[in-house]
Amino acid sequence: MTAPAPELEGDFVLDEDLLLECGRTLVRPTLHYAVYGRLNAARDNGVLVCHALSGSALVGAWWPELFGGNSETRGIVDLRRDCVICVNLLGSCYGSTGPGSVDPATGEVYGAKFPLISIRDNVRAQAQLLESLGIATLSLAIGGSIGGMQALELAILFPERVKEVVVIGVAPLSAMGLALNHLQRRAIESDPDWRDGAYAPDRQPKKGLALARQVAMLSYKSASLFTERFARRPNRNREDPWADDGRGSGLTGAGRFDVAGFLDYQGERFLDRFDANAYLAIVRTMDTWDPLRGYERAEDAYGRIRARLTFVGISSDWLFPPGDVRRLAESVRECGVQADYREMVTDHGHDAFLAEQTELVRLLHLPI
């Protein structure tokens, strides 16, 4: 299918400064967003799609199956009926205010001084954008990974503003997830080209950012997918992992295994499309998310929810294990909220929600 094109792609500048959960202030931040389809007269057909770490507002490009569009699969949204809004995360490098933006207070690029932005900060800013669009209540908010964090927080913070929420492949990061993110952070910081965050935009800490992406790719896939795709085969360009002709390095090898070639390629490719400080910013947004933080009891948070929730676990996900997603769904349900749990059965790992979109859409269409 062809990816749907946005009706509108634009910037929304907040009327006022955003007081952040960490106590700092973001001076009149910009939200870059895209709109697909049109709002109806009642403005009650809005669907908010929330993106993950390296995503952008252009959801049509990265989640096309959500829109269906071919005869076999009915999408989750239908642009003849729905109006889809997707907002770039604060901290990102795809248009919203991030570490690469100029701090109006100093006239300088934020760099490493960009503040800690929480999921709630994002959701509060997005609520102001929705207000400006005249959307009182969304028919649906949906997201995977960090996108799911935002969708759930929206249901908690603004219970009247969303009727249905789909949370995919996410729960508060476990210790293993925090560990994986920490290695990615260290990979970037360890690159001298990072310069404590003060690198010029065209002088990215490339090796560190590529290595961070490689660690991330590992966590997005599964051991069984890797075995199926790569096994112990030599790299497909005919390198020989057993070779040592004495001319090169016996330590690092003239030849890679196929999985190593794949990881190197993924790391390299990422450099064309992401910024190191933005990466660090969003990893911290992800690390610090806990929907119960600041509440005394689970009921105080989850009990606020008015939307109908669907949680989707991914069977082979080891970054956000399905058991964690199921437990999150159960905690929410125990607070009297309608919360369904479904599981994508797949070998793919965490990013199955992007890699196997048709299966995800089918799963969401199953009756409760």
Place this chain on the structure above:
Amino acid sequence: MTAPAPELEGDFVLDEDLLLECGRTLVRPTLHYAVYGRLNAARDNGVLVCHALSGSALVGAWWPELFGGNSETRGIVDLRRDCVICVNLLGSCYGSTGPGSVDPATGEVYGAKFPLISIRDNVRAQAQLLESLGIATLSLAIGGSIGGMQALELAILFPERVKEVVVIGVAPLSAMGLALNHLQRRAIESDPDWRDGAYAPDRQPKKGLALARQVAMLSYKSASLFTERFARRPNRNREDPWADDGRGSGLTGAGRFDVAGFLDYQGERFLDRFDANAYLAIVRTMDTWDPLRGYERAEDAYGRIRARLTFVGISSDWLFPPGDVRRLAESVRECGVQADYREMVTDHGHDAFLAEQTELVRLLHLPI
């Protein structure tokens, strides 16, 4: 218990050059080794213990429970009966010839020109040492991880030289394992202080080596162990992962989670005891091991074995998943070899064979 002290720690220099599997030659390499207990008159009480990636010949220090020694646990070896030999891996930085050694052919330190050493190369060199000690047949060869690779290869290459073999937590690395090793290799290579392997010994690529160790630690432990030990708690020194006072970096955070503090500590600590090029060398030894490489059929390799084998899988191991170890045991058994499979049931992950030695020893004492 106190760690047993070696009767002897010394160097064995091979009589001749070692022709390596890769086709290159190692000029009269040195094997550093330790001996615990004494050989009997028949010289048939020798036990070979093979060490893992960062181990040394001093097995008494890192695997003390193997020797038993307290009233509750009977060890696997008894120094009143057995004579234990442990040989440092070629490529290591603990006494055997490695990248930090001088290449007699050039008079210069090998550095990155150190050749690719296979598990078989190690086993062939060790066999020469055993010969020099007058040991025709070992009563036992035992090892975990890379140590298990050596023990199994010994049984294949020199069937008459070992009666019993214990192979713990190992199988040929899966694609996920190769991926994890590749990230460690890239972490070291990406550090400019690595200087293509030509760093001075006291100018290690510290950040890269520390990061490699952190990736490795992740693979040695399990998600459930991390959850149990660290959960989402802040670092125990009272850092606050949610803090951003505006003075430091909002991107990397003033405060770490506990698991991040643990990983940083492990990375740092490793710098005192390991060398980056040695690390790279042994990772490649590990990557390239395949007991069937060069044989046409499994029977051609495993059918050679005369020893009685015991394989031990570790239930929570995701570097060498227990299913892989079990399948390896089954392949060997299908070739008519006596091969038992046992499983350590533990949350610890791969290095349970070091961290939970008493449980391992108990498991090995269970009757078949």
